Amino acid sequence: MSVAILDEKKEKFLQALEANFSASDLLSVTEGLEFPTRRAEKWKYTRVNAISKEAWQMGAGALDNVESYNPFPELDAVSIYVVNGQVAYISEDLPEGLTIESEHDEEGALQRKNIFTALNYSLNPVSLNISAAKNQIIAQPVHIIFVNSGELTTAQTRVKIAAEQSSFLHVMESFVSADDSKKWVSHINESDVHANAKLTISKWQALGENGYMMTHEFSQQGADATYTSNVVTKNGTWTRNDSWSDLNGKNGECNLNGIYLPTAKEHVDNTTTVDHKVPHCESNELYKGVIYDAASGVFNGKVFVRPDAQLTNAFQQNSNIVMTENGTMNSKPELEIYADDVKCSHGSTTGQFDDIALFYLMARGISRQNAKEMLVTAFFQEVLDAMKVDEFEGNLISL
Amino acid sequence: MIKIKNLHAEVEGNKILKGLNLEVKAGEVHAIMGPNGSGKSTLASVLAGNDAYEVTEGSVDFDGSDLLDLDVDERAKEGMFLAFQYPVEIPGVSNINFLKAALNEKRAYQGLEPIKAKEFLALVKEKSELVELAGKLKNRSVNEGFSGGEKKRNEIFQMAMLDPKFAILDETDSGLDIDALKVVSHGVNSMRSPERSFLVITHYQRLLDYIVPDFVHVLYNGKIIKTGPKELALELEEKGYDWLIEETV
Ligand SMILES: Nc1ncnc2c1ncn2[C@@H]1O[C@H](COP(=O)(O)OP(=O)(O)OP(=O)(O)O)[C@@H](O)[C@H]1O
Ligand SMILES: [Mg+2]
Numbered sequence: 001m002s003v004a005i006l007d008e009k010k011e012k013f014l015q016a017l018e019a020n021f022s023a024s025d026l027l028s029v030t031e032g033l034e035f036p037t038r039r040a041e042k043w044k045y046t047r048v049n050a051i052s053k054e055a056w057q058m059g060a061g062a063l064d065n066v067e068s069y070n071p072f073p074e075l076d077a078v079s080i081y082v083v084n085g086q087v088a089y090i091s092e093d094l095p096e097g098l099t100i101e102s103e104h105d106e107e108g109a110l111q112r113k114n115i116f117t118a119l120n121y122s123l124n125p126v127s128l129n130i131s132a133a134k135n136q137i138i139a140q141p142v143h144i145i146f147v148n149s150g151e152l153t154t155a156q157t158r159v160k161i162a163a164e165q166s167s168f169l170h171v172m173e174s175f176v177s178a179d180d181s182k183k184w185v186s187h188i189n190e191s192d193v194h195a196n197a198k199l200t201i202s203k204w205q206a207l208g209e210n211g212y213m214m215t216h217e218f219s220q221q222g223a224d225a226t227y228t229s230n231v232v233t234k235n236g237t238w239t240r241n242d243s244w245s246d247l248n249g250k251n252g253e254c255n256l257n258g259i260y261l262p263t264a265k266e267h268v269d270n271t272t273t274v275d276h277k278v279p280h281c282e283s284n285e286l287y288k289g290v291i292y293d294a295a296s297g298v299f300n301g302k303v304f305v306r307p308d309a310q311l312t313n314a315f316q317q318n319s320n321i322v323m324t325e326n327g328t329m330n331s332k333p334e335l336e337i338y339a340d341d342v343k344c345s346h347g348s349t350t351g352q353f354d355d356i357a358l359f360y361l362m363a364r365g366i367s368r369q370n371a372k373e374m375l376v377t378a379f380f381q382e383v384l385d386a387m388k389v390d391e392f393e394g395n396l397i398s399l
Numbered sequence: 400m401i402k403i404k405n406l407h408a409e410v411e412g413n414k415i416l417k418g419l420n421l422e423v424k425a426g427e428v429h430a431i432m433g434p435n436g437s438g439k440s441t442l443a444s445v446l447a448g449n450d451a452y453e454v455t456e457g458s459v460d461f462d463g464s465d466l467l468d469l470d471v472d473e474r475a476k477e478g479m480f481l482a483f484q485y486p487v488e489i490p491g492v493s494n495i496n497f498l499k500a501a502l503n504e505k506r507a508y509q510g511l512e513p514i515k516a517k518e519f520l521a522l523v524k525e526k527s528e529l530v531e532l533a534g535k536l537k538n539r540s541v542n543e544g545f546s547g548g549e550k551k552r553n554e555i556f557q558m559a560m561l562d563p564k565f566a567i568l569d570e571t572d573s574g575l576d577i578d579a580l581k582v583v584s585h586g587v588n589s590m591r592s593p594e595r596s597f598l599v600i601t602h603y604q605r606l607l608d609y610i611v612p613d614f615v616h617v618l619y620n621g622k623i624i625k626t627g628p629k630e631l632a633l634e635l636e637e638k639g640y641d642w643l644i645e646e647t648v
Contacts, residue, residue, distance in 0.1 A: 355451070360487040360541075363447050364501040364557060365475035365508075374500070378491025378540075 010035035010115070012052060019055035021123060029107075029122040033115040045298040045330040046240055046269040051184045051212050058123075059153030059183075061086030069147045069176050071204060072391040077143035077172065084148055085124050085155035097136025097167070103127045103160070110190070110218065112244055117216055120186050124156035132167035132197070141170040141202075148185055148207065149178035158188040163197035163225075172389070174204040175213060175236075182210040189217045193225040195249060200228040202389050207236035214240045223249030230387040232396070233260040233268045240269045247274070247281040247309075257386045258287035259396065261376070262295035269298035276309040276339075285316040288383050290376050291327035298330045305337040305344065312339060316346040321379060323353050373397045400425045400565055400596045401446075401466070406457035407621075408445045415441040417621035418457070423565070426593040430607055430632065431600045433618035434640050439600045440484050442618070443569045446598075447481040448474050462564070475501070476508040480563035482554035484570045484600075489541035494553070495523060497541060498560055505561065526559040530586045548579040555586040566590075567598045572606040584609030604636040617643055 013035055014026045035052065036043040063083045067073070078098065081089040090100055106125040110117055132138050148155050163169045175185060185207060193199045199219075207213050213236050219227045233239050239262075245254045260268040274283045289297045299318040320329045333346035354375065361371035376397055384393055401423045408416040415438045423429050433439055445452050446459065448471035459466040461477060469477065489497075503513045514522075527533040530552040535545075542550050551571050558566055568587070572580055587597065587610050599610055607615070607629055615632045617625040619640065624647045625631070635643075 354489075357487050357489045357492075359447075359449050359451075359471060360483065360489065361492070361497060361501075362471035363449075363475055363481050363483075364498070364561065365472050365505045366497070366501050367472050367504060368470065370500065370504070371472075374492050374497065375489070378489065381491045 009037060009052060016053055016055050020057040025122055026119070029118045030115050033113065033118055035115055042271055042300060045296075045300075046267065050238055054152055054182070054184070056152055056154035056184055059084030059148070059150040059155070062088050063147055063149055063178060066145075066147055069178060070143075070145050071174050071176060071206060071395065072143065072172075075141070075143055075172075075391055077141045080128070080142065080144040082128070082144060082146045082155075082157060084150065084153050085157050087126075087128060095138055095140055097133040098138050098142070098169075099129075099131045099133070100142070101129050103129050112218065116186055116214060117188055120156045120158060120188050123154070124158070127158040127160050129160045129162070130169075130171060131162040132164060132169040134164040135166045136164075137168040138170070141172050143172040143174065146173065146175045146185070146187070147178055148176070148183045148211070149181070150183070151181040152183070153181075154184040154186065156186050158190070161189065161191040161199060161201070163191070163193045163199040165194045166196045167194075168198045170200045170202065172202045172204070172391075174206070176206050177208045177211050180209045183207065183212065185211065185213045187213070187215045189215070189219075191217075191219040191227065193219060193221045193227045195222040196224040197222070198226040198228075200230065202230040202387065202392070204232050204234065204392070205236055205239055206234040209237060211236040212238045215242065217241070217243035219243075219245045219254070221245070221247050221249060221252040221254060224251045225249060226253040226255070228255040229257070230389060230392075231258045231270065232392050233258070233262070234396070235263070236266060236268075238267050241271065243272045245272070245274045245283070247276050247283065248278060250278050250280045252278075252281040254281070254283040255386065256283075256285045256287075257383050258289075259380050259383050259392075260287075260289040260297055261292065261396070262289075262297060263292040264295060265293070266295045267297075268295075269300070271298070271300040273302045274304070274314065276303070276305045276312045276314060278308060279310045279312070281309065282313040283315070284386075285318075286383050286386055287318045288380055289320045289329065290379065291320060291322045291329050293324060294326035296328045296330075299348070300332045300334075301346070302334045303336070303344065303346075305335070305339050305342050307338045309339045310341045312342040312344070314342070314344040318348045319379075320350040321353050321376075322350060400427075400462060402460040404458050406442075406445070406459065407455045408441060408452050409455060410441065410452050415452075415621055416445065419618075419622055421616065421623060423596045423598060425596055427614070428591070428597045428599060428610060428612045430612040430615045430629075431598060431618050432602065432615060432632065432635055437618045438621045439618050440569055443481055443484075443567045443598075443600060446474075446567060447471060447479060472504070475561070475563075476505045478564035480558050480561060480566040482551075482558060482566065482568040482571050484573070486542050486550040486554055488543050488545075490543050492541050494536050494539045494541050498523075498557060502560060522560060526556055529559055529589060530556045531582050532556050547574050548576070551575060551583060552579065552586075555583050559586060559590060564594060565596050565598070567600070569600045570602065571599075572601055572603060580606065580609065604632040607632045619644055619647070
């Protein structure tokens with residue numbers, strides 16, 4: 001019975017896509033891959049229905065005044081503009097040791113394939129590959145601005161990053177909309193952080209009204225490597241961020257930081273998997289959210305500590321404030337520990353807004369709006385400190 | 400300054416204030432005493448505008464404006480100040496930055512330019528020295544890690560910074576040792592002026608040796624049941640409240 005239902009959903013999803021994409025390709029690339037339903041553990045609190053019935057199409061690959069959509073125009077960065085999934089502009093002056101190129105690949109070599117990653121490759125075979133050469137400290141961040149426009153457009157994008165041995169690289173990815181029409185953005189990061197390298201990916205998600213966004217972040221870390229993922233979900237109707245971090249070399253450090261502040265009926269889901277495969281690694285997860293109005297949030301954090309991964313330090317914290325009675329938050333930390341000499345902790349809290357603190361600030365003459373902003377910023381400060389991205393600090397609450 | 404008429408207020412369906420009348424004129428200091436749970440903090444919260452408390456009847460005139468019609472911050476901007484019985488710890492909100500924001504909001508409300516950084520720092524220095532908190536405020540979150548006495552002194556520091564015309568001190572003396580009590584009283588007395596009034600809520604007559612009131616009121620069961628000169632406090636300390644309560648019923 002349940003198999004039939006799964007098939008039916010998938011069939012509808014693919015049928016809708018067939019309006020603009022080749023039917024036989026869709027069938028072959030998704031063969032054996034299910035369309036997720038809430039029966040699946042990792043999709044229990046997030047429904048994919050909203051994107052499954054639309055005849056998505058590729059939008060135009062250019063846009064007038066594309067720079068005007070850069071949310072951080074003051075940032076001194078190597079800029080790349082991607083319009084509706086197609087590269088529109090790449091800075092010409094690249095610092096020494098930094099390479100940026102496009103690659104054509106319709107299948108990819110992902111170990112953890114699912115229906116969306118498979119379609120991502122098939123619908124847009126071009127990946128953007130960024131690499132930092134061995135021993136190169138790339139001081140300027142690379143900032144990719146993904147601009148989306150047009151009714152029922154989908155952007156299927158991939159950024160593959162290689163941080164070679166002992167290199168340093170920060171890639172910022174901003175996702176914005178040029179208009180309020182319905183759009184589906186599906187983005188993949190595949191990162192290799194080689195021995196002793198440091199890679200940070202910082203995402204700014206601001207697709208706004210009618211923006212449906214899913215990201216998949218895969219990272220492979222070598223010995224002594226540090227991978228940091230920062231995700232701020234500023235707005236967007238529906239957001240699902242999946243990440244898989246594999247710690248494959250000793251003394252690796254993996255940091256996952258997230259901030260989300262959905263309003264109205266927005267939905268944000270951060271689902272993470274950290275896999276400690278070898279000894280002496282550390283992972284730190286810090287996710288904080290403020291759920292306004294009738295919005296909803298999900299945090300699903302899985303940590304594996306494999307039998308060989310002795311002396312692992314794994315920390316996970318998810319804290320939430322639900323502002324109204326209509327908001328919901330589902331938080332599910334999960335540790336699966338198969339080694340005995342490890343230090344692991346996880347914590348999850350969901351509380352209400354501190355009305356007494358609000359009253360205290362207002363009783364000193366601070367307006368309701370400013371007092372709320374102060375308290376929300378204070379709540380997020382710990383994550384902002386962990387992220388160390390100045391551009392996020394001032395822009396969290398404003399607009 | 401403030402004229403409270405027939406004030407009724409409830410919280411979560413419980414009637415707490417049951418027809419309270421009180422007038423405080425400019426320059427006066429009024430003390431309010433009364434047993435635990437009689438409604439003293441409720442009165443303070445209602446005047447400051449805490450919306451957990453619902454006013455069901457009555458009016459409050461604050462220097463010509465309808466106090467109950469103003470939002471919490473507007474009351475503060477109009478010159479109302481409440482020193483909390485239990486000052487709130489707010490991790491992540493800097494004590495100094497928040498005070499600067501408060502001061503500047505008030506100035507904007509009065510049509511004044513934001514205070515200059517240098518002037519603000521000088522003011523912080525002067526007022527924090529007044530309550531012997533100098534040096535304890537830098538890089539600190541609001542009340543975080545403060546001892547009970549420090550929190551109370553921080554309330555008086557904030558009062559001095561914001562320069563209100565009507566200040567309510569809700570048990571600012573409770574739990575203070577004699578040195579801290581002197582510091583707090585000195586802070587308050589240095590602010591006494593013909594234009595400023597105080598409502599001092601306390602359980603202990605001792606405070607009133609330092610902050611000498613013009614009137615002492617007894618609040619019981621949501622009403623003021625007795626008003627007298629400062630000597631009333633001595634009598635209350637000696638005899639307790641029972642004789643007064645019996646007199647009323
Ligand atoms: N937020 C609240 N929810 C429910 N009941 C409350 C609340 N605040 C006050 N009360 C009740 O209202 C009554 C008056 O409380 P209030 O704090 O005003 O007394 P008080 O005179 O300040 O007492 P104390 O001397 O102990 O400070 C008490 O019975 C108290 O339990
Ligand atoms: Mg009280």
